[in-house]
Amino acid sequence: SQKIEQNSEALNIQEGKTATLTCNYTNYSPAYLQWYRQDPGRGPVFLLLIRENEKEKRKERLKVTFDTTLKQSLFHITASQPADSATYLCAFLGGYQKVTFGTGTKLQVIP
Amino acid sequence: DAEITQSPRHKITETGRQVTLACHQTWNHNNMFWYRQDLGHGLRLIHYSYGVHDTNKGEVSDGYSVSRSNTEDLPLTLESAASSQTSVYFCASDPRTDTQYFGPGTRLTVL
Numbered sequence: 001s002q003k004i005e006q007n008s009e010a011l012n013i014q015e016g017k018t019a020t021l022t023c024n025y026t027n028y029s030p031a032y033l034q035w036y037r038q039d040p041g042r043g044p045v046f047l048l049l050i051r052e053n054e055k056e057k058r059k060e061r062l063k064v065t066f067d068t069t070l071k072q073s074l075f076h077i078t079a080s081q082p083a084d085s086a087t088y089l090c091a092f093l094g095g096y097q098k099v100t101f102g103t104g105t106k107l108q109v110i111p
Numbered sequence: 112d113a114e115i116t117q118s119p120r121h122k123i124t125e126t127g128r129q130v131t132l133a134c135h136q137t138w139n140h141n142n143m144f145w146y147r148q149d150l151g152h153g154l155r156l157i158h159y160s161y162g163v164h165d166t167n168k169g170e171v172s173d174g175y176s177v178s179r180s181n182t183e184d185l186p187l188t189l190e191s192a193a194s195s196q197t198s199v200y201f202c203a204s205d206p207r208t209d210t211q212y213f214g215p216g217t218r219l220t221v222l
Contacts, residue, residue: 043213
């Protein structure tokens, strides 16, 4: 079955730098990859979706890439701010709207 | 504003008791989902529904059941609560697009 793998170790970066989070998947390339943000004690919030035939998608300070050769998606936050501190989840959208989630990477932006 | 709510937000129960967690959305979405989130496992799909009277088993459905008598609600029932079901439970809905909207979660402790 399809698996989504994210680095379980927390990522600490300095304010103003670019944060890069990695999502790797096994087996076949999903039609879509999604990225969600989750704050402590809250449900995930959808951020971006990238399709298999798209190399890159941007939204304000966020950028997502999708490399089907490497079986990898990268999530970038440019000019990071302390308010960006959260756990970021990668997810694979399969058939019938079923989503498989990675375990998430916790990002801490240090002022 | 349309929203998705869960109740209760926190619940403590004893092993063997039946527990029902409520999920209510006001978007009129056909698709609704229940997930559990545990450290090291991320979000795992328990049950899902594509419309009234439709229910389907997810990845970790043993010991859980759902029913869908209207569009707005998808209650999750633990038939006989077990300590292994201590977790945070999230309900989500989507309008058959590429985005899921999550509720705030219910923290369940089974003693």
